[in-house]
Amino acid sequence: MNENDPNSPPPIPATGVIPPNSPEPEAFRYPGGHHMGDMEADFSPGVATPREALPLGTAPDDRELIHGVAGVVEALLRCPRRVMFHLRGETRGRVTGWLLLAAVGLIAAYGVIVGSFSGGDQWWAAPLKITVGMVAAAAICLPSLYVFASLSGSRAQLGDLAGVLCGLIALIGILLIGFAPVAWLFSQSTNSLVVMGCLHLAFWGVAVRFGLRFLSEAVTHFDVRSGSGLWTWGIIFILVSLQMTTALRPLIGTAPTLLPTEKKFFTAHWSDSFNAPRR
């Protein structure tokens, strides 16, 4: 490959990120001042680097600004790399705040759908408990995420990972909202707590799967050498979240008290729910 050939792809470092506030590096410019995006069609399929492997800041739309909660939601869905890119440097605090706002709003909105199954106090209690539970689970697991990421070689700081974690729960919220019409339809057409519980868990499971993929990709850009620590953390996060659903029960059905009076592990609670008389 001739590096003086204007049609050759530019040299690209293996890992890392270009700071958000830095000008586009000369190394990533084509002769004549073209940007990478301008020449994207000229990339030969045989030598093109997969988009996910490109360092943040080098793909054409990584650097596009994100404006507000709507912007961050759109970016999470269409171009998560843009969110990852802006979760560094000077934009980190602002984007983290928008992600948290999006997560709170979307999860609370899904909570209303969950609460619609029982109505009454659950109209407000379910969204409140689901939102608080999701944010609390993320906060509880943040220090261990830092430890597992660092043990895997990551150079991310706690603030970086807080932003990524907000991205994870925001993405969970977005996907849950996508499932909300289906969940609402079922909640109006069944009386079974078990069916609704399983349905919500299935939707949550799908959302968490995509959320963890976002987190894994985001943390990879901090020089992570091995993914095993992150998967271990993912299991811890899932367990804490599932236990949170039991610790803050009832989320779907009703109970004399707002919070449980008996401590249980989620497996025991599920077992009791399956064996309880059908509603």
Next chain:
Amino acid sequence: MISRPGNDHFGPLLRGDIDVIAAWISRWSAGHTARQVFVIIFGAGAFGAAMGSWRAPEQAVWSAIKLPFVFVATAAGNALLNAMLAPLLGINLTIRESFAAVLMSFALAAVILGAFSPIMVFLVWNLPVSEPGVPVAAAARSVMLLTLIAVIAFAGVTANVRLLHLLRRLGGGVSAARRLLFAWLAVNLLLGTQVSWIARPFIGRVDVPVTFLEAHPLEGNFFEETGRTAAELWRHFFP
């Protein structure tokens, strides 16, 4: 890659940035010791508070004081022996260097424990309330005890793997580093477990009032208690 300058003390320890850690050891000072001790007090203290909170708030305070004490006392108590073992097993370290290496591995373990303390608090929150005569409370205590042993074991293993890399960097080769690590582990395990046994209770028992130290702290040992707890849990789940 953005690298932010600043006071990132945990990152190099957790990542095992051997060059950075070796540089710390080569110019080790009282300030470095104070910083590592502070990390141990903060990390191990948070974890101690989390596990003690199962019994009572007062127990949380006592455990937050005692767990960091166990770490520091073990590092200090074995400092001379660790320094003697190093040249005998093929790595020529001074007392200062061996103490610094051991203290940093303890600090790393404390950071990991501190990071797990929110999860431990959450676990405690979800365990049955400790009440005398309630069988489920005894089982909960066993779950608690074995969970914290698992977390401490994870922190300890991780810290020692990092210490092994550091010893290899400090000279003597792979086999010498392994021999020395094994010897340090043995003596630190022996002293550490007995210090922690003497400093018990860390969790407390539902049928015993909260206390800073037991009435007869020198009776029994750690290994007997761990075996008894495992047997108790086995009988609960498989009567």
